[in-house]
Amino acid sequence: MTSSAPVRVVWSREMLAYDFGHGHPMTSERLDLTIRLAEALGLLTGPDVELVGAQEASDELLQTVHDPAYVAAVHRASADGTPDLSFGLGSNDDPVFPHMHEASAMVVQGSVDSALAVWEGRAEHAVNVTGGLHHAMRSSASGFCVYNDAAVAIVALLDAGAQRVAYVDIDAHHGDGVQAVFWDDPRVLTVSLHETGHALFPGTGHAREAGGLGAEGTAVNVALPSGTGDAGWLRAIDAVVPAVVREFAPDVLVTQHGCDTHLLDPLTHLRVSLDGQRRAAELLHDLAHEVAGGRWLALGGGGYAVVDVVPRSWTHLLGIATHHPVDPSTEVPDEWRSLVRERYGRLGPDRMTDDREARFSPWASGYDPGDDVDRAIRATRAAVFPSLGLDPDHD
Numbered sequence: 001m002t003s004s005a006p007v008r009v010v011w012s013r014e015m016l017a018y019d020f021g022h023g024h025p026m027t028s029e030r031l032d033l034t035i036r037l038a039e040a041l042g043l044l045t046g047p048d049v050e051l052v053g054a055q056e057a058s059d060e061l062l063q064t065v066h067d068p069a070y071v072a073a074v075h076r077a078s079a080d081g082t083p084d085l086s087f088g089l090g091s092n093d094d095p096v097f098p099h100m101h102e103a104s105a106m107v108v109q110g111s112v113d114s115a116l117a118v119w120e121g122r123a124e125h126a127v128n129v130t131g132g133l134h135h136a137m138r139s140s141a142s143g144f145c146v147y148n149d150a151a152v153a154i155v156a157l158l159d160a161g162a163q164r165v166a167y168v169d170i171d172a173h174h175g176d177g178v179q180a181v182f183w184d185d186p187r188v189l190t191v192s193l194h195e196t197g198h199a200l201f202p203g204t205g206h207a208r209e210a211g212g213l214g215a216e217g218t219a220v221n222v223a224l225p226s227g228t229g230d231a232g233w234l235r236a237i238d239a240v241v242p243a244v245v246r247e248f249a250p251d252v253l254v255t256q257h258g259c260d261t262h263l264l265d266p267l268t269h270l271r272v273s274l275d276g277q278r279r280a281a282e283l284l285h286d287l288a289h290e291v292a293g294g295r296w297l298a299l300g301g302g303g304y305a306v307v308d309v310v311p312r313s314w315t316h317l318l319g320i321a322t323h324h325p326v327d328p329s330t331e332v333p334d335e336w337r338s339l340v341r342e343r344y345g346r347l348g349p350d351r352m353t354d355d356r357e358a359r360f361s362p363w364a365s366g367y368d369p370g371d372d373v374d375r376a377i378r379a380t381r382a383a384v385f386p387s388l389g390l391d392p393d394h395d
């Protein structure tokens with residue numbers, strides 16, 4: 001690591017306000033437990049880490065991605081609690097909550113500040129686990145997401161002078177909102193690996209979705225079969241992500257680390273382990289150093305196993321990004337386990353691992369046309385590799 005700039009971690013207690021309320025899967029307890037675990041392991045102190053909160057993004061900044069009428073609707077709903085279903089506000093997925101605008105705008109500013117800190121060399125890497133709200137659309141809330149912090153941060157990078165930005169999304173759900181914003185923009189590569197839209201919200205993200213006119217090959221989708229575990233998931237990441245990102249040669253890498261791919265996640269049907277997720281984060285960190293001079297913004301995302309998965313998964317992400325990776329055999333600190341016992345009346349996980357090897361065989365060793373995961377990988381490579389100047393069979 002050659003940079004002496006600190007790693008920036010976005011966090012303040014005010015960010016707990018992004019919470020859809022009692023009984024909703026998107027509870028901010030997931031963030032609270034994550035930060036408390038990372039703190040208990042000593043990851044958030046020291047001269048090489050900068051822990052910073054965020055102001056609320058201005059309407060002007062939000063409108064670099066969002067329709068002004070939508071931003072105005074979020075303000076109204078936030079102020080008086082009135083649903084406005086024409087903008088997706090007040091649905092079952094996206095109920096209106098107090099300070100919805102302020103809380104959502106804070107997440108956006110946190111990602112934008114981080115992106116610019118990385119771009120300007122004030123931070124070596126940056127992590128915003130409150131961000132990664134990838135389903136938010138230009139004119140509507142969707143899938144627990146109000147404003148699309150990832151898209152606003154990418155626009156901010158382009159406006160600051162970045163020529164090309166790559167976005168890699170490993171959440172169990174398709175990163176549809178980010179893809180939609182940059183569909184026709186050849187300066188932004190969006191890559192999403194997710195459970196197939198035939199089985200899971202939002203229903204999109206098929207291999208043939210490959211980018212608009214003039215931007216062919218800059219939307220990359222790997223639609224994995226339900227039930228895919230570590231070996232298939234990591235094989236898919238390895239078979240697609242490094243090749244397309246290297247070829248695209250981005251100035252900055254933005255990644256979304258939704259951890260709802262885990263086998264314990266209540267909303268999805270993938271079977272990835274904590275160890276698989278950690279391995280993916282390592283791969284993306286290494287890739288950022290290799291292709292983007294280390295300019296890396298890592299975001300959170302989905303993840304609804306609030307006690308058993310999210311805190312450990314994103315603590316590993318924080319450890320990797322701050323260059324203090326947590327050994328998987330590490331015991332979960334007693335103070336954190338006591339907190340879980342008090343709050344939930346149950347025992348939390350006791351170690352930072354699921355005891356999985358997280359092994360996979362690389363694509364180069366050959367593929368099996370009878371295997372569903374391999375067919376999904378092959379479909380993606382066939383759909384986008386030629387547009388990017390890559391060979392679907394040999395790169």
Ligand SMILES: [Zn+2]
Pocket residue numbers: 171172173258260301302303
């Ligand atoms: Zn998700």
Ligand SMILES: [Zn+2]
Pocket residue numbers: 001125285289294321323
């Ligand atoms: Zn690094």
